[in-house]
Amino acid sequence: MSDPLVQPAPPPYQEQAPNYNNSQGPFIPDDFKYSTKVISCEPEVRQYFMNRVYSILSAQLLLTSSFTYWATQSEGLQTFITDHIGLWLFSTIFALLLCIALTFMPRYSDAIEITDEGTEQESTRVPWYCLTKRGQLGLLSLFTIAEAYSISIIALTYDEQTILSALFITTIVVIGVSLTATSGKFEFALESAMSVYYWLNWGLWILIGIGFTSLFFGMSSTVDLLYGWFGAILFTVYLFIDTQLIFRKVFPDEEIKCAMMLYLDIINLFLSILRILNHSNDD
Template identity: 25%
Template structure:
């Protein structure tokens, strides 16, 4: 959809005139591309993200409500093997998705498979969590995502660029993964789970700002799938982190 627009807009250097003639609101000072095309890309990304989150909510609700599903995964060898496969599947799909995220319709097929695999993992996690914790996590995730998204658009419109967060967030993510591995090998109790949930929530909140900034400024018109995947993972990981925090505190 956007392949021909990219060449017309950014590389050709004709966007400045287009922006001047249309009078569309620029997203940030000194914007050289067409604001209308960038806004169209942003709308497309958030539509895809909304569909992903809706699919995740539906799949997770089915897994939670149909008790036979988590029972199968936890009481049978076949279910345990399938559960391990579903955990690994997103990482397997992510590799071809990265290489083909600009190839339509392969990118959408891989995106759907990736979303379903993540949704099952989220659903199985929710199946062993109280409804109160799930509701608290969902409400807080919604508030945080909407607030940070609005703040990022506001700040970028006033000239802020959050790309400097990239190295710090990546380093923090590595520390978080090591902390999680230590927690698995040497369980430190509920306090460490609360610390992990709190740190993870802060890190993925930062990633929401970072990826939203990239959507506004840097993602090209053919990278809408990868942009949606980035934000989707930020939101899901924020939700799971908050759920870990509330579950340990419950």
């Protein structure tokens, strides 16, 4: 007969590996969600973050290229676009406003508090402009649609061969720069990267200033070519620095903002290359 005071031995402990492959993505601890940047997270979390960024970016580029291709092939859409130039101006301004909103919007997770019981509790003072992930995706979708419409009318001013050549060159440059930036062989110190970013922003303002001035005074053929080369170099460096910074300076829940940054770099690089190739064809 067994002794009632003697309890059976507990079953042997078996460590269970975390599941990083479920449909909801990897488990991200609270310190990773709210206060730890991507570079300090576990490798699985960094990989999941990278997959999310490039999945969103791929969807944006696919939507933009598909709409642009449709605009170049459909006479009905071409007629609609050329007959409604005001809509193009509206979409450009709308995309700019959405870009500013997504860039400076505070993180929604900053408004989430962790209670003593370890549960998440939404703060009662969440600003109206602090959107959830679904809301941010909605704004990003509207931004991408507006950008696609704006780019389509620009593409109509170029011949199809020039567009395809610019698309091919842009793809090669983006793949090469992205692989180089993520390889770690040419990694900038964070302070150096931010210093380069400072001068890149000045270069961007110069580019904007020249473009705005050309609306009133025009642009010579030589200046137009130099403008294209300056833009191509500028946004290539932007793409390199942004690719490094998004894995070192942001938090795991900012993949939407990061995808938008890379999208803008690639789109502006494409437009600059398009300008260069068009100038070469004119010669």
